[in-house]
Amino acid sequence: MDGSWMTGRSPQKGSHREEEPPMTTFFACLRIALRALMVNKMRSALTMLGIIIGVGAVVAMIAVGTGAKNRIAEQIANMGSNLIIVLSGSSTSGGLRFGSGTVPTLTVEDAEAISTEIPVVKYVAPNIQGVAQVVYGNQNWSTVVQGTTPEILEIRGWPLASGRSFTQQDVDGAVKVCLLGGTVAENLFGGIDPVGQIVRIKNVPFTVVGVLASKGQSTWGQDQDDLIIAPLSTAQKRLFGTQLPGMVRSITVQAKEAGVMQEAENQITELLRQRHRIGEGQESDFTVRNLTEVMSSAQESADVMSLLLGTIASISLIVGGIGIMNIMLVSVTERTREIGIRIAVGAKSRDILLQFVIESLVLSLIGGIIGIGIGIAGTLILSSFTEWPTLFSIRAIILAFLFAGSVGVFFGFYPARKASLLNPIEALRYE
Amino acid sequence: MDPLIHVQDLVKVYHLGEIEVAALQGISLSIGKGEFVAIMGASGSGKSTFMNILGFLDQPTSGTYLLEGINGKDLSKDKLAEIRNQKIGFVFQGFNLLSRTSAVENVELPLIYAKIPTHERKKEALKALSQVGLEQRGHHRSGQLSGGEQQRVAVARALVNHPSILLADEPTGNLDSKTSVEIMGIFQRLNEEMGITIIMITHEPDIASFTKRNILFRDGRIMDDRKVTPKGLS
Numbered sequence: 001m002d003g004s005w006m007t008g009r010s011p012q013k014g015s016h017r018e019e020e021p022p023m024t025t026f027f028a029c030l031r032i033a034l035r036a037l038m039v040n041k042m043r044s045a046l047t048m049l050g051i052i053i054g055v056g057a058v059v060a061m062i063a064v065g066t067g068a069k070n071r072i073a074e075q076i077a078n079m080g081s082n083l084i085i086v087l088s089g090s091s092t093s094g095g096l097r098f099g100s101g102t103v104p105t106l107t108v109e110d111a112e113a114i115s116t117e118i119p120v121v122k123y124v125a126p127n128i129q130g131v132a133q134v135v136y137g138n139q140n141w142s143t144v145v146q147g148t149t150p151e152i153l154e155i156r157g158w159p160l161a162s163g164r165s166f167t168q169q170d171v172d173g174a175v176k177v178c179l180l181g182g183t184v185a186e187n188l189f190g191g192i193d194p195v196g197q198i199v200r201i202k203n204v205p206f207t208v209v210g211v212l213a214s215k216g217q218s219t220w221g222q223d224q225d226d227l228i229i230a231p232l233s234t235a236q237k238r239l240f241g242t243q244l245p246g247m248v249r250s251i252t253v254q255a256k257e258a259g260v261m262q263e264a265e266n267q268i269t270e271l272l273r274q275r276h277r278i279g280e281g282q283e284s285d286f287t288v289r290n291l292t293e294v295m296s297s298a299q300e301s302a303d304v305m306s307l308l309l310g311t312i313a314s315i316s317l318i319v320g321g322i323g324i325m326n327i328m329l330v331s332v333t334e335r336t337r338e339i340g341i342r343i344a345v346g347a348k349s350r351d352i353l354l355q356f357v358i359e360s361l362v363l364s365l366i367g368g369i370i371g372i373g374i375g376i377a378g379t380l381i382l383s384s385f386t387e388w389p390t391l392f393s394i395r396a397i398i399l400a401f402l403f404a405g406s407v408g409v410f411f412g413f414y415p416a417r418k419a420s421l422l423n424p425i426e427a428l429r430y431e
Numbered sequence: 432m433d434p435l436i437h438v439q440d441l442v443k444v445y446h447l448g449e450i451e452v453a454a455l456q457g458i459s460l461s462i463g464k465g466e467f468v469a470i471m472g473a474s475g476s477g478k479s480t481f482m483n484i485l486g487f488l489d490q491p492t493s494g495t496y497l498l499e500g501i502n503g504k505d506l507s508k509d510k511l512a513e514i515r516n517q518k519i520g521f522v523f524q525g526f527n528l529l530s531r532t533s534a535v536e537n538v539e540l541p542l543i544y545a546k547i548p549t550h551e552r553k554k555e556a557l558k559a560l561s562q563v564g565l566e567q568r569g570h571h572r573s574g575q576l577s578g579g580e581q582q583r584v585a586v587a588r589a590l591v592n593h594p595s596i597l598l599a600d601e602p603t604g605n606l607d608s609k610t611s612v613e614i615m616g617i618f619q620r621l622n623e624e625m626g627i628t629i630i631m632i633t634h635e636p637d638i639a640s641f642t643k644r645n646i647l648f649r650d651g652r653i654m655d656d657r658k659v660t661p662k663g664l665s
Contacts, residue, residue: 028543039531341527344488345588346516346544348509424488428527 025351026358033359036331047327048367050320055371055404056378057313062396063379065306067389072302076295078215078224080156082122082258083291084265086114086251086272105285108232110275111251118267120260125152126232126248130240134228135200136188143184144227145201147235148252153212155254163195163210166231174233178206182214182225204238206230258292265290314403320367321407328360328415339419340427352420360412361405368404372397434461435595435628436485441494443480443651454480455491456651462596467622467661468630469639472648478632479600481648485630486519486598487511499595516544520589524601526581528573534560534584535569541592559587562625563617579610586617590627597621599631603638615641619661 037044088106111126129146150165152158166177178201185194194208215224230239232248255264269288276285332339339352376392383390443455454477462468472478483489484496487503495502498518503511515521520541528537538556547555560566563583573581582602589597599618603611619641621627631642639645640662647655 025543025546028549035532337527338529341529342540342544343512344486344515344521344527345541346512346592348512348544350509351544425483428523 025354029351029355029358030362032355033362036335036359037362040331043327044363047324047363048370050323051317051364051367051404051407052320052371052374054313054317054320054407055368055400056375057316058310058400058403059372059375059392059397060379060382061309061313062306062400063375063390063392064382064388065302065309066391066393066396067383069299069302069306070391071389072295072299076292076299077157079291079295080158080254081292082255082261083155084253084255084261084268085289085291086110086253086268087287087289088247088249089285089287105276106248106251106272107246108248109246110272111248113271113275114251114253114268117271118264120256120264120267121253122256123151123155123254125149125155125252126250127152127252128232128235128240128247128249132202132228132239134184134188135203136194136197139188141184141187143181145178145235145239146227146229147232147239148229149232152229152252155252158215159213161211161213162193163208165210166229171231171233174237175231176204176206176234176238177209177231179210179212179229180208181212181227181229183223184226184228185211201228201230202239206234261290261292317400317403317407321364321411324360324363324408325411325415328356328412329418331359332356332415332419335419336422336427336430339422340424340430343422343424344428349420352422353416356416356419357409357412360416361408364404364408364412365401368401371404372401375400435464435466435499436460436462436630437495437497438485439495441481441484441496442492443477443484443489444492454651455484457494458651458653460646460653460656462628462630464628465622465626466628466630467618467643468646469642469644470630470632470646470648471634471636471639472654473634475650476648477651478648480651482598482600482630482632485596486521487515512544516541517592518595520592520594520597522582522585522589522597522599522602524604526573526578526585526605528581528584528588530574531572533570533572534565534576534587537573537584538569538588538591540588545592555591556587559591560584562590562621563587577610578606579613582606582610582614583617586614586621590621596628596630599629601632601634603633603635608637611638 086106106126108126111124114121115124125148127146127148129144131142132145134141134143134145146152149171150167153160153165160179161182163179165179166175169175170177178199180188180194180199188194188199189197194211197208198205199208200206212225212229217223236246253264253268255261265288269284272286272288273284278284342352342355375397379390379392382388438458438460441455441458442453445452445454456477458477458481470478470481480489484491485498487498490504495504498514501514501518503514506514521527529540535553535556538559539552542552542555557566557569560569563586565580565583565587568576568580573584576584582605586597586602589599597618602618603614606614615638618629618631622629622643629642631638633639640659642659643661644658645655646653
């Protein structure tokens with residue numbers, strides 16, 4: 001710094017005691033602070049270490065937390081919004097109680113009733129499903145075959161990668177068509193376009209009319225693309241339905257909006273209890289589950305986790321701040337004479353205060369910058385080893401940096417104030 | 432003409448726990464512009480206390496002290512710092528330089544607090560260093576300089592802000608006799624050629640003999656105050 005930054009100023013004539021912008025004092029203090037830190041390089045580095053680790057931890061922890069939150073949000077978007085699933089089963093037969101889905105108690109008519117009688121419901125898709133062997137040419141693959149209606153694609157917000165969806169006519173006529181999930185298409189067809197080809201499911205030939213876009217893993221780590229979707233009626237008649245015609249395993253319902261979820265849930269329960277003639281006080285033979293609720297609680301726990309991680313990391317940052325305070329106090333004591341000289345030659349309390357606060361601020365900000373670098377590097381290494389989803393947010397990084405700065409000012413203030421209040425006569429005599 | 436320094440009935444009492452120690456017990460004197468004064472006395476005679484009050488580092492218990500008509504009695508700490516910065520130059524026995532800092536930067540120190548722009552600071556500092564014959568050594572760290580050179584840097588620092596008075600507290604106390612004479616020569620030259628008012632504490636009559644006026648302190652009182660003919664440099 002040679003003062004060239006001030007070249008815009010007209011040269012002063014006459015007294016050189018004219019007031020200068022306070023920035024010069026700031027830069028002078030900054031230079032003094034840097035000088036003091038350079039003199040004790042080892043000590044400065046060790047003091048910074050606390051802040052480096054603290055900021056690094058904050059950056060890394062927030063990246064991990066944000067990554068987890070983001071993945072859950074993605075999965076929620078993938079699953080489709082405002083979902084309610086009605087599962088059949090949970091019946092009692094001869095004193096034996098069966099869990100949800102074990103016994104088909106729901107019917108296609110139940111699904112139709114929900115669709116027509118409950119106004120807050122947008123789409124309804126009854127499902128049956130089972131595992132089946134699928135063959136194309138000399139390739140075979142065992143996968144889940146889901147029989148349902150075309151609405152399922154709307155409900156789950158599932159676009160097609162190629163071809164078309166099946167239609168209501170296909171369902172009505174029990175036409176032997178099917179949609180392949182990405183994984184199935186990949187395993188049976190490799191690079192070939194499956195649309196228009198014929199696959200054999202449980203030895204029944206089905207024409208592939210479309211391929212679903214890839215959705216990836218679900219929250220529970222399941223491959224969502226490993227399935228075949230076929231018209232409900234076809235699946236019932238040709239694949240699984242022979243023993244209990246007209247029965248479905250579950251009904252997927254999409255409510256019109258998030259606000260009517262509870263209402264929809266209650267109305268579905270009421271309607272189905274009526275239809276199944278379940279008396280007051282008797283247990284339902286079906287289960288209604290609000291999937292969005294399940295997911296949002298998963299998101300909440302991710303939020304809590306990232307808050308927790310951030311808090312723990314912040315504590316280490318505060319501990320780093322205490323380290324700064326400690327060293328600054330030692331430094332003030334060591335430099336008592338220097339402070340005495342400065343006060344004697346005209347430094348005001350404010351000048352001394354500024355000098356030491358800047359020193360501590362510089363320590364914490366340099367530590368903060370290094371900490372951000374180490375936090376990012378650490379996170380990248382961590383996520384490359386563990387495949388955890390991580391996400392850096394500029395906001396969090398700036399926040400960590402500013403937090404480090406305020407830790408520096410906060411913990412530097414007390415020693416700086418102590419320095420600024422020294423009595424110059426005693427300070428000059430200090431050995 | 433009003434004297435530069437006017438002191439009337441100055442008393443300073445220290446409280447050391449229960450005990451009261453009267454360091455100054457009624458000092459009255461005037462010092463005019465351009466004087467070169469030695470204040471002498473044994474340790475405990477109150478001369479350092481007097482010097483601290485003259486330098487606005489300490490406040491008297493009672494009595495008045497005016498420097499160019501300014502009374503420091505009711506001024507704030509910051510205002511006093513400003514007066515020290517602009518009107519007083521200090522030279523200490525132990526030099527009191529910042530050891531890891533260059534001579535120029537040491538000399539600049541008062542100018543930083545006077546908020547002088549950087550390039551002007553450097554210019555003024557070099558000028559002050561040349562007045563003590565050290566312009567060549569400006570970029571040496573003060574720790575690398577000899578005792579005499581360090582004290583000359585301290586003198587330059589005291590001069591850099593063009594103060595009204597230069598206060599020197601045992602400036603030769605840490606120096607050998609040859610270097611002491613050198614420093615006294617510088618003081619004499621500054622006093623003669625530039626008309627700088629110098630007040631110096633010393634307990635060595637030899638050193639005091641370089642000045643124009645000797646004041647003797649004992650037990651917080653002035654015992655003797657007389658003009659002398661300064662000894663020339665041999």
